[in-house]
Amino acid sequence: MTSEQAPPVGTGAVAEPAALAKVVSRQRAELDRLRDQVAASAVVERAKGALMATTGCSPDAAQEALVRQARAGSRTLLEECWLTLGALMPTVPPAVDPVTELPAPAEPRTSPAPPGTAETLGRLGTALVHVGSAQELAGALLDHLAPGVGADAVLMYRRRPGHGLELIGYAGVDATLAAQWHRVPPLSGFAPLETLKTGEPRWLEDFARDRQDYRLIDEPPGRWLSRAWLPVATGDATGETTGVALGVLRGQDAVFGPAERELLRAVARLCAGRLTALGAPAEPPPSGFSRTVQTVLDALPGAAVLLTPLRTAIGEVEDYRIEAASPNAVDILGRTGRELVGSHILESYPSVAGESLWQGYLKALDGEPYEGEPYVHEEVVAGATVRAAYSVRATRLGDGLLVTWLRHDLQERQEQRLADMQRLGNLGWANWNLITRQVTWSSQVYTILGRDPGRGAVALDLLPDLVLPEDAHALARAVSELARTGGSFDVPFRIRTGNTVRHLRAVAEGVTAADGMVVEVHGFVQDLTAQRSAELALVDSERAILMQRGILEAERALATRLQHALLPLPSGPVRLCGLRVEVAYLPAQVEVHVGGDWFSAIELPDDSALFVVGDVAGHGVDAVATMAQLRFTAKGMVTTGSSLTGALARLNFLLLHSRDSQSTATLVLARYLPAERRLVWAQAGHLPPLLVRAGEVRRLDRPDGMLLGASADPVYESAEFRLEPGDRLLLYTDGLVERPGEDIDMGLARLAEAVRTAEPGTLDALLAAMLEGERRDDVCVLDIRVPVTDTE
Known part of the structure; x- marks a missing residue:
């Protein structure tokens, strides 16, 4: 362009490119329209040629046939042409579509690239010819609608007798969710049902509002934010118009544009012819046998139905269809009589799925009449809830079952x-x-x-x-x-x-x-003899209990006084031969609160100290008496010069020849020589003393010694060791460490840990750490400490 031809600087220089753009846009739109017209004309001519080739008719007759078929099916001429070509195409489609010159899909389920409306309908029409069931149809729809409208799932519901819905095909939905929504009763606010009632599509494009107005198929919640439900008018086996609701669910939160809505309406029209050909919504018409049975049931006063078994591909019964019903038969939805005909038994009577009743039906199909146990059912009579008993009976009739519900007479039941x-x-x-x-x-x-x-x-x-x-x-x-x-x-x-x-x-x-x-x-x-006899027996029992309680209280008081007299407790720690000694005695918290545990801590005439801890088996007065005998005898023997082992042997002889020769006892005898700080000790079946030295806790190795009263020939040995300043020695009975069901070693380990961690000082801290809950045995402890200094 020369300088003379250059446009003037100003607004004109900007306006001309914008005008050019508009012209180009209009030209492109016109070109697309002409291209669609050419493609449509090519499709129409191909369909006419196909009809002429297969029927031998003239071009005008082929044109009239296509127009007539489109009008009868409520389809456009282009849609009818695509269906005609799809029906006449071979099973394996060609590699290239001769009209659009685009690569054809290798299989009907292959997802194509996002095409225009005409191309989508053309490909879908070709694919629908090769589907053999409503389930395959749903899959083909999802494959071809995913690019065009962003479909994520496709569902198809058909109307059933009684105005319920049944899911006949789905894609993009897992089998579990499909099973949950397989059968839907006539619920209000269910979009597919509303679509079939009004014959108009439902465009659900506002999820927050839709979830309040409708019952949404939504698992997990918020999975599909927009959805469309369109009616598909089909014909049944009797020639009457029935209905299928086609649902397209999307995850995107967006409205359906005009082009998308028109595409979905056209798809619904395409599906109508294919569903009719498949026979998906058709229910078999009642047979002459069913009509005859219905006439008989109409005259019956009770509840009865005629059932036809519905079997799987391998012959198993999966449900029953109601072929006839008496006027008094009613289901959970309130349908009665002939309203039940055509519905399935698991829809009308879900409780039949119980194992016993279901197995009874199967036995009846094999020829064995079934009569179930009576069950209770609540019903409302004159505004009041009444519980009535029913029995179910089933017998084979033809290829089906005649099932009756027998209500038991209320007057007879009340009298019973x-x-x-x-x-x-x-x-x-x-x-x-x-x-x-x-x-x-x-x-x-x-x-x-x-x-x-x-x-x-x-x-x-x-x-x-x-x-x-x-x-x-x-x-x-x-x-x-x-x-x-x-x-x-x-x-x-x-x-x-x-x-x-x-x-x-x-x-x-x-x-x-x-x-x-x-x-x-x-x-x-009323006869109260048994009650009166029980009352008299109870009075006698209470009297005996009170008498026994008095005896036990007297025995407890006597034993307690005797034990306090025989086993006085010091009020605090005492000094023996330079040692600090603290004593604890706790009776059991069950039965009589006295027992056979005892201790002794005394200075001997030779300036040594004697320490004794013993345990007589049992509780009560006998145990206290045996304890006193052993306690005083042991002190007397050691005081008069007997060795520790000799004293144990004599105590064993004494116990074997006492008035109660069945008694046994355990015992620890220890003698402390302060000049040498030497401790000599022996034991008769007793737990070993515990030595605490420099923070370390260990059990002393026990010398041989059998418990008293167990053998006439026992062997007793002694052991000795030197006590050091700061040492602590614990002599104790088994009530301190034993627990029901627990090994004794665990109790000893627990005692060692308590000695290490308990607050030093008095014996109370150790007892609190070891004794929890109810005590089933007496506890006796001697806590012997060697002072570090003479003033301690």
Whole structure:
């Protein structure tokens, strides 16, 4: 461009490129429109040629046939042409589409690149020809709608008898969720059902509002933020129009644009013809046999249905279809009689899925009649909830089952309940009419009074003649007062039947006329013999318990005084031969609070110290007596010069020849020589002392020694060691460490840990760490410490 031709500087220089852009855009749109027209014309001509080649008709006749078929199917001419070409194409599609000259899919389920509306419908029409079921149809729809409208899932529901819905095909949804929504009763706010009722699409594009207005298929919540439901008008086997709801679910939060809505409407029209060809929504029409059975059931008063088994591919029964139903048959949705026909048994009566009833149906199909156990069902009668009992019966009829529900008579059941109550409660009812003098007793009253029913009932004023003389006056006064003034009475009395006296109770009340006159008395008689016998036995038992408690308390008091006299406890730590000694004794918290544990800590005449801890088996006075005998004998023997082992041997002999030769005891004897700081000790079946030195805790190795009273020939040995300043020695009985069900080594380890960690000082800290809960045995502890300094 020369300088003379350059446009002037200013607004014109900017406006011209914008105008050029608009012109180019219009030209491109016009070019796209012409291209679509050419492609559409090519499709129409191809469809006409295909019809001419297969039927031999003229071009005009082919054109009229296509127009007529499109009008009958509520489709556009282009859509009808695509369906015609798809039906006439071979099973394996060509590598290149001859019309669009685009690569054709290798299989119907292959997802194509995002095409335009015409291309999408063309490819979908070709793919629909090769689907063999509603499930395959859903998969093909998802493959071809995913690029065009962003579909993430496709669902198809068909209307069922009773206005419920059944899922016949799905894609993009897992099998578990599909099973949960397989059958949907006629619920309000369910978009597919609303779509079929109105015949208009539902565009759900505001998730927050839609989840409040509709029941959404949504797992997990928020998975699909927009969805569309479109009606698909199909024909059934009888030629009547039925319906399928096509659902397209998307994860994106966006509205469906005009082009997307038009595409989905066209897809719904394409699916209508294919679903009709597949026969998906068609229910088999009732047979002549079913109509005959329905006529019979219409005249029956009870609840009965005729069922046809629905089987899987391998012959297993997965459900039953109701072919006929009596007027009184009703399901959980409130449908009755013929409204149930065509529905499935698991939809109408979910409880049938119970194992026993389901197995009973299968046995009945094999020819063995089935009668189930009665079950209780609640129903509303005149505004009140009534529990009624039913029994289910099933028998084979033709290729199906005739199932009936038998309701048990309420009056009969009430009478049976009353009889059971009288028998179990050992009571019977009675009625006296004071005007007609008619007396009526239940059979249980004759049984309670021991009266032969052949002798008849007794008048009210003669009732006191049946009781013991000492009780007759009170009953006669109560009867006379009731007959005169009305009111009621509750009187105990006794009767004699054979050699047995029975305790009874009579309760009655009067019925008065308008003038206040008593005209009728009704009540009951109850046998309280068993209850009275139990009361008397309880009184005797309480008396025996109180007596035993007194004996135990006296024994406990005696044993406690005896133990305090025999085993006095020092008020605090004591000094023995330069050692600091602290004593603890805790009786068991069960039974008598005295036992056989004891200790001794004394200075001997030779300026040594004797320490003893022992444990006699058992509790009570006998254990205390044995403890005293051993305690004083041991001190006496060692004081008079016996060695420790010699004293143990003599104590064993004493125990074997005592009045209670069955007693046993354990014992530790220790003698401390202060000049040498030497401790000599021996034991008879007792736990080893615990030595604490420089922060280390260890158990002393036990010398040989068997418990006292176990053998006539025991061997006892002694051991010795030197105590150092700061040492601590613990002598104790097994009540300190034993726990039920626990090995003794665990208790000893727990004691060692408590000695290491417990607060030093008094013995109380150690006892608190070791003793928790209830003590089942006595506890006796000698805590011996060697001072570090003489002033300690």
